[in-house]
Amino acid sequence: MDTPGPRGPHLEWTVVDSDIGPLLLAATPEGLVKVEFHAGPDRAERMIGALVSRLGADARRPPPGEEVLLAEPIRQLKAYFAGTLRRFDLPLDWRLSSGFNRQVLLELDRTVPYGAVVGYGELAARAGAPGAAQAVGNAMGSNPLPLVVACHRVVENDGGIGGFGGGVETKRRLLALEGVLPQPLF
Structure with a gap:
């Protein structure tokens, strides 16, 4: 489990290209917590700021290919858009929904x-x-x-x-x- 940083638990995020445009992905050690459409640079930064505030988390955007928490969600999204994945099998962090x-x-x-x-x-x-x-x-x-x-x-x-x-x-x-x-x- 991640050690909480000064603000709280770890939040890893990135923006990936997809067949429907850039997608923001964010995950905590509990699982994928956020997927957002149309994630251009300014919008992505605003969305991450809101997530950090809401979750009380420290956010990190690793270099492409060095994702830890997001490696499997990225792989499954690519497979979905390639037509080879029909059901996502990922741990999900449901804190943003109740x-x-x-x-x-x-x-x-x-x-x-x-x-x-x-x-x-x-x-x-x-x-x-x-x-x-x-x-x-x-x-x-x-x-x-x-x-x-x-x-x-x-x-x-x-x-x-x-x-x-x-x-x-x-x-x-x-x-x-x-x-x-x-x-x-x-």
């Missing part, structure tokens, strides 16, 4: 596999809260671990694609990667 939001995210992760989708209302029912489709939408929007806990697989009950924190075009691309939608023409 209550109903965490319950819904755990249900999503447990019951909606690669290549499948579920409606907001159906996921609410599965989580034991029929009629809470809007609350499920809020839970998806607060997901600290998108891609790994695949909130892009949650769609509108009428078949519409629904919203997505990474942008609707990103959601389309992820669903196409998983074979749910056709690949974009351009």
Whole structure:
């Protein structure tokens, strides 16, 4: 286990390129704690500042290839985008999610596999809260671990694609990667 630094536990972070743009990844000794889309340099620095403040952690960005806590998440993300990984198998640090939001995210992760989708209302029912489709939408929007806990697989009950924190075009691309939608023409 890491020895806490002057501010608290260790937080390792990096930005990796992906088929959907730069992704910020952050992990603690407990597991992956944050995945964030569109992680350009300024945005990444702001996000890490917020994480450090919220978790009371010391942050470190190791040189590429020298990641310790993030080596396996990076490897699995590459395999996912290459089409060879269908389920992430990573330790997760759930401190950024709690209550109903965490319950819904755990249900999503447990019951909606690669290549499948579920409606907001159906996921609410599965989580034991029929009629809470809007609350499920809020839970998806607060997901600290998108891609790994695949909130892009949650769609509108009428078949519409629904919203997505990474942008609707990103959601389309992820669903196409998983074979749910056709690949974009351009």
